[in-house]
């Protein structure tokens with residue numbers, strides 16, 4: 001049953017219409033009319049349901065999401081590496097609690113069109129379940145996002161990270177692995193497939209660096225796969241420090257933070273390591 005939108009507002013004790021409703025020409029008078037029509041038709045069970053929904057709405061209003069802050073030169077320069085990490089932690093908390101920040105993305109498009117000032121750069125897998133913007137509840141202009149199967153770094157990703165931090169002012173690099181990673185499983189199984197073979201070769205050092213798990217060091221062994229995924233994050237963080245004098249220097253001076261994390265595709269939770 002489709003109830004008139006206005007019924008919901010009236011039943012929830014809302015007497016002021018939201019701006020977007022006003023723009024559609026709905027008035028409180030039409031709401032009253034609709035409400036009377038609805039009340040004639042409504043069964044007592046529906047009324048009871050509306051009362052329950054009213055309580056639910058009150059709870060939602062009590063935990064109303066914060067409005068988004070679009071990053072500017074000022075907000076970026078005021079952000080420390082520690083603060084950037086905290087912002088990502090809080091973003092993932094909002095994500096797993098379903099209390100994402102309210103965003104007007106087109107407003108953010110307009111606000112960032114002439115310049116971007118992201119506070120962090122994230123290296124994550126291309127996996128469809130591991131979008132950094134979504135799982136950290138970030139909007140337009142908040143984070144650089146380098147995504148590649150197996151979340152490793154090569155020269156091109158390193159160059160991108162150097163741009164993000166040394167040229168564009170990001171304060172944190174986070175390497176984000178995830179559970180159930182197909183690229184990690186492919187590397188464990190020595191998959192050979194066109195250009196993917198070369199891609200997976202970047203993950204092989206992590207496979208080699210995880211001892212034990214005999215006799216099954218294949219993708220069928222979930223614990224082995226996760227151990228390799230964890231090691232791959234650690235090695236990728238180390239590789240950034242080793243292979244980029246620019247980023248190493250910035251990290252040593254405390255100008256940027258550099259760390260790793262693991263995303264659980266079952267729970268939505270990011271564990272920082």
Ligand SMILES: [Zn+2]
Nearest residue numbers: 125127181182
């Ligand atoms: Zn993956």
